[in-house]
Amino acid sequence: MSKRETGQPLAARTPHGLVLVRRAFREFAMVPSLVVLAFLALAVLSVVADEGHVAVLHGLRDAVGQVIGSKSASTALQAIATGLITVTSITFSVLLLAAQQTASNLSPVVFDQFVRRRINQLLLGFFVGLCVFAYLVMAAQTGTPPVVGAAIATLLTVVAMVLLLVLIYVTIDQMRPANVLRQIHRQTLTARSLQAPLRRCTLRAPRRTDGVTARYRSDQTGFVTGIDVQSLGRALERAPRAEIRLQVTLGQAVTYGDVIATVYDDEEGVARTLAHDIRSAILLDQWRDISRDATTGVAEITNIAWTSGSTSKHSPQVARQGLDILKDLVARRFDEDDDRGQEPTEPLSVVYPDTYLDQLLDAIYGLLVVAHESHQHLTASRVLDVYRALLPEAPAAVRQQILADLDRGRWLLDQLPPAGMLDAARSALERTITELD
Incomplete structure (x- = not known):
């Protein structure tokens, strides 16, 4: 099974909450979380430098102290933290409204594109991480003015203001209908290329015209997001004369009782066993996956x-x-x-429509x-x-x-x-x- 495939086999049942968490990290939360963790590490280094526990960093603190006054360090951190929270919350609220308006005019896929774009994830993580950095440095203050932390926060705030302009332009550019369609076009071509192994390893038309049949029906509801060809190949090794005819395609909606596949073989018992083995080869998810389909x-x-x-x-x-x-x-x-x-690849006895x-x-x-x-x-x-x-x-x-x-x-x-x-x-x-x- 490819690691890029999403969903879960028909044979598996995962708690709904865990599925949502995995999906959130896969589509959006992973990059912002890594950026915030980087800011946490930077905050720890800043606190160590301000507290003077490492002799090597004494020179750095003294040099920064010539620029950031000891009395204004805490005030600067407080202003940066509160100001960034206000600006970030207002800006992202407006940008989400813009995305919502575009989604209502074009398609809900606009929201998917907005949250999946790496540039959006990086910028969100940067703003949130900078806020966390400022608050942690303030909270860790004991008696020594946090001049190093204030200097770092001031420098990064200047960068954040520039990135804010970048974020506004990038979002507006992403909301243009031509760019929305272009992004879907690229994703479609990528998904089609990823489906090439599935097409190479399967047949388009049946070979068998006789034999007993066994049908496997779905016991779940969702969308087909993956077909594990390797699993089907291993199942056919135990039944070399059988033929599997898939009744579903990638992206197809499946409801309870729908026929997933029909198996043809000379023996009814072998056909029924093979039909049951198909459970682990079909991946279902609650949402369609444009990255694979x-x-x-x-x-x-x-x-x-x-x-x-x-x-x-x-x-x-x-x-x-x-x-x-x-x-x-x-x-x-x-x-x-x-x-x-x-x-050249010899196709499996699997018919994929x-x-x-x-x-x-x-x-x-x-x-x-x-x-x-x-x-x-x-x-x-x-x-x-x-x-x-x-x-x-x-x-x-x-x-x-x-x-x-x-x-x-x-x-x-x-x-x-x-x-x-x-x-x-x-x-x-x-x-x-x-x-x-």
């Missing part, structure tokens, strides 16, 4: 583009940006070569539907341009699927307001179809 990214892009192009938002520009990303993902899918740079391309094509057709719903000829024209660009590069089976979508979409196009741009796009698409016949 490319279809989650497709769903997020589709959601943003659909709502932006519909009558609820009336933002065709964002819809076209989302459509361009979907076109890019489809084109990359056409050029996929799982064996590129890899040693890779629906990634189907979901991409459904998303593009969905934007044609939303163009009809909002009477946006701009969005409809762009959808037809995307189809025209993809048709010559599509494999034969996929080309027939696109043509079938276009046949269904003719009625939608006929209902749109007349526009020269739309007529030109339809004519260009018809010429491309004619040339391919």
Whole structure:
């Protein structure tokens, strides 16, 4: 099982509170916690230097004392601590409101991006750690003025003010729709590349046409976030003539009683045993994981583009940006070569239904539907341009699927307001179809 996979096997049950804690540290709290710990260590060194317990640090304290007065050291620390808490709380409250507003306009994924970005985590940890540093140095004061601590806190406060400006700009930049879509695009491509071993080691179509079957049904509810191919391989070693047909894909929602997999074998007992062993190979989580599942990214892009192009938002520009990303993902899918740079691999007797391309094509057709719903000829024209660009590069089976979508979409196009741009796009698409016949 890859260490980057998330979730828990169907055979395992972890307390809900522990799952939340693990998820919080994995997605957000780990980096800020490490930064705060670094400030704690710095506070200890500062207290040791101020108390004069180490002779080597006497010179440092005397030099700093020429800049930070002994009488003003405690006052400076108190002002820094209280001021930073006020500024930090107000700033982060405003930034969270900005993220909430963007999430309401685009997609809840904006919140996920905001908390997962390393720069946001580092800056939050810096501000919290500096506050903790100032308070600890003040609390540890015995009778010696904390001149070293005050000097360090003053220097870091200047840095914090600069970082505050950086944080404000970075947050505003992250909230732009184009950047939100670009981030999802990168995560989708990364997730798709991580799925390459799963696709290489599995089949797309069944080989067996006979034999007894055994089905394994889910006893939990959640989303499929991982499939442990190694575990399936070990299970098949005990049943070399069996075939496992997975009925779920990464990112798919699973509820109680859903069929997870069907096992075909010559003996019913072997099939039932193998079906039970599948429990440890399927990972479920309460949330979809875009870092492992490319279809989650497709769903997020589709959601943003659909709502932006519909009558609820009336933002065709964002819809076209989302459509361009979907076109890019489809084109990359056409050029996929799982064996590129890899040693030939004999696939396991495991059938995995890779629906990634189907979901991409459904998303593009969905934007044609939303163009009809909002009477946006701009969005409809762009959808037809995307189809025209993809048709010559599509494999034969996929080309027939696109043509079938276009046949269904003719009625939608006929209902749109007349526009020269739309007529030109339809004519260009018809010429491309004619040339391919």
